[in-house]
Amino acid sequence: MIDSKTKIIGVIGKPIGHSMSPAMHNAAFSRLGLNYVYLGFEVTDLQRAIDGMRALGISGFNVTIPHKIDILKYLDKIDTTAKRISAVNTVVNDNGILTGYNTDCAGAVDALASKVKLKGRKIAVIGAxxxxxxxxFGVAEKGAHILIINRTLAKGEKLVSDVNGFFPDSSKCGTIKELEDVDIIVNTTPIGMNPNIHATPVGKEFLRKNHIIMDIVYNPIETQFLRDAKSLGCMTISGIEMFVGQGAKSFELFTENKAPKEVMRNAVLNLL
Ligand SMILES: NC(=O)c1ccc[n+]([C@@H]2O[C@H](COP(=O)([O-])OP(=O)(O)OC[C@H]3O[C@@H](n4cnc5c(N)ncnc54)[C@H](OP(=O)(O)O)[C@@H]3O)[C@@H](O)[C@H]2O)c1
Incomplete structure (x- = not known):
């Protein structure tokens, strides 16, 4: 029951109406019997929204497009990983002190690491x-070698330089033609996302059977990229795994309870 003690959590972004985070987190609160509610807030003026969050004592919130970078300047503390990445997707309000985290990182790394050892692996990241x-940053920390393939070379080079600044010689830029030599390919572009469900970031001719393929697009659950990979016999990882993974990490930061991941996954699958 929602009452005067209910703790409020939210997600801020623009647009926000399509977000699956409210359904995912509310299902988890309900399963654990926690007196929390999770809402979506469409935010244009970030500074005023943060002032409002502080004034109302909102317990925490997720941050999505387009505020993940700008939010950094309004926070009191930023954890080491989020600072390196220069993006925050989770904020916890601890008695007025706002601390920023990046759970996309651990969500994605856990999704990959649950299927394959990352140390020493060659991972191509499509997008920057x-x-x-x-x-x-997440896979570099696990000891992987990274090939960044991005449409805008300068942005790819900036990411390579930033990652190499913390994990020397872990990363370089490349092209689709170099996929032959990698173990894992991760699509981080929106290519293939609903409604463009037949688009793919990597033509099937560049894939081979022993590639492990992860797509972080989760709508549709099975993208064209994953379908092509499956048809060749590749191991595939859906974007749902990262989405639920990041949500579970955020949930644990918000509530200090272990996240019921299956409940969260089912809530998202029901929406899709
Ligand atoms: N599963 C999850 O939990 C999860 C979490 C976060 C994000 N996502 C999804 O991941 C996607 C990217 O999110 P983001 O926050 O990283 O977005 P972003 O910061 O806008 O980056 C998008 C990247 O994709 C590239 N790109 C976009 N359209 C392209 C096209 N038509 N051809 C080639 N490259 C293209 C961009 O290249 P340029 O540099 O050349 O512009 C850029 O590198 C979104 O679909 C988002 O929904 C999923």
């Missing part, structure tokens, strides 16, 4: 945006 940054 916010999600690519989280994944590149």
């Amino acid at each position: 945006g916010g999600a690519a940054r989280a994944i590149a």
Whole structure:
């Protein structure tokens, strides 16, 4: 029951109406009998939204496009991983002190690491945006070698330089033609996302049977990229795994309870 003691958690972004985070987190609160509610807030003026969050004592919130970078300047503390990545997707309000975290990183790394050992593996990351940054830093920390393939070379080079600044010689830029030599390919671009469900970031001719393929697009659950990979016999990892993984890590930061991941996954699958 929602009452005067209910703790409020939210997600801020623009647009926000499509977000699956409210359903995912509310299902988890309900399963554990926690007196929390999770809402979506469409935010244009970030500074005023943060002031409002502080004034109302909102317990925590997720941050999505387009605020994941700008939010950093409004926070009191930023954890080491989020600072390296320069993006925050989770904020915890501890008695007025706002601390920023990046759970996209651990969500993606756990999704990969649950299927394959990352140390020493060659991983191609397609894209160099916010999600690519989280994944590149995460897998570099696990000892992987990274090939960044991005449409805008300068942005790819910046990511390589940033990652190599912390994990020397872990990363380089490359092209699709170099996929022959990698073990794992992760799509972090929106290519293939609903409604463009037949688009793929990597033509089937560049894939081979022993590639492990992860797509972080989760709508549709099975993208064209994953379908092509499956048809060749590749091991595949759906974007749902990262989405539920990041949500579970955020949930644990918000509530200090172990996240009921299956409940969260089912809530998302029901929406899809
Ligand atoms: N599963 C999850 O939990 C999860 C978490 C976060 C994000 N996501 C999804 O991941 C995707 C990316 O999110 P983001 O925050 O990283 O976005 P972002 O910061 O805008 O980065 C997008 C990246 O994709 C590239 N790109 C976009 N359209 C392209 C196209 N038509 N052809 C080639 N490259 C293209 C961009 O290249 P340029 O640099 O050339 O512009 C950029 O590198 C979104 O679909 C988002 O929903 C999923």
